[in-house]
Amino acid sequence: MPDFAEPLARLITEFKRLPGIGQKSAQRLAFHVLRASRDDAEHLAQAVLDVKDKLGLCSVCNNISESDLCLFCRDSTRDPKVVCVVEEPHNIVGIETTREYQGRYHVLHGALSPLDGIGPDRLKVQELLAQLQSSAAEEVILATNPTVEGEATALYLARLLKPFGLKLTRIAQGVPMGGDLEYADHVTLARAMAGRREI
Numbered sequence: 001m002p003d004f005a006e007p008l009a010r011l012i013t014e015f016k017r018l019p020g021i022g023q024k025s026a027q028r029l030a031f032h033v034l035r036a037s038r039d040d041a042e043h044l045a046q047a048v049l050d051v052k053d054k055l056g057l058c059s060v061c062n063n064i065s066e067s068d069l070c071l072f073c074r075d076s077t078r079d080p081k082v083v084c085v086v087e088e089p090h091n092i093v094g095i096e097t098t099r100e101y102q103g104r105y106h107v108l109h110g111a112l113s114p115l116d117g118i119g120p121d122r123l124k125v126q127e128l129l130a131q132l133q134s135s136a137a138e139e140v141i142l143a144t145n146p147t148v149e150g151e152a153t154a155l156y157l158a159r160l161l162k163p164f165g166l167k168l169t170r171i172a173q174g175v176p177m178g179g180d181l182e183y184a185d186h187v188t189l190a191r192a193m194a195g196r197r198e199i
């Protein structure tokens with residue numbers, strides 16, 4: 001690494017710890033901050049701190065929230081009979097942009113990954129059971145990611161929740177819109193065939 005003045009080198013090191021940021025991007029960002037006004041730099045620093053200080057987890061669904069209940073749990077127009085289980089809070093953003101879903105959520109904060117030592121106790125599984133027991137939920141949508149870990153998590157939850165007598169559904173997986181079947185890998189295509197529905 002070239003010789004930078006110590007405070008600049010430190011900022012570059014911090015930026016490099018962010019996902020997707022290499023040495024060059026880190027330098028570019030650090031020099032941007034150096035050139036920015038003190039006000040702008042302060043806004044950036046304060047925004048970073050606020051994310052840590054002012055946000056917590058919703059006491060019901062574990063989504064990120066500024067107050068005890070997140071905006072979905074507070075919203076009485078959202079259907080309490082359906083709970084959509086996702087791995088991470090940002091997955092909610094994706095589902096919300098579809099405007100297709102009007103139910104509640106539960107955030108697991110991860111997925112099962114035995115190789116990384118992540119078992120059910122590291123996820124918000126007990127909290128999910130508590131949420132289901134204290135709510136009017138009739139359907140649970142398992143919307144974990146279509147990865148090995150996400151599939152394992154969905155399977156685990158399906159077994160765990162079976163005795164609750166709820167309707168358990170898994171989000172459909174298949175070929176992406178605008179894609180060509182020729183280019184879909186065989187696992188995706190097999191899923192798409194298995195998950196076909198009548199039209």
Ligand SMILES: [Zn+2]
Pocket residue numbers: 058059060061062063069070071072073074
């Ligand atoms: Zn919530």
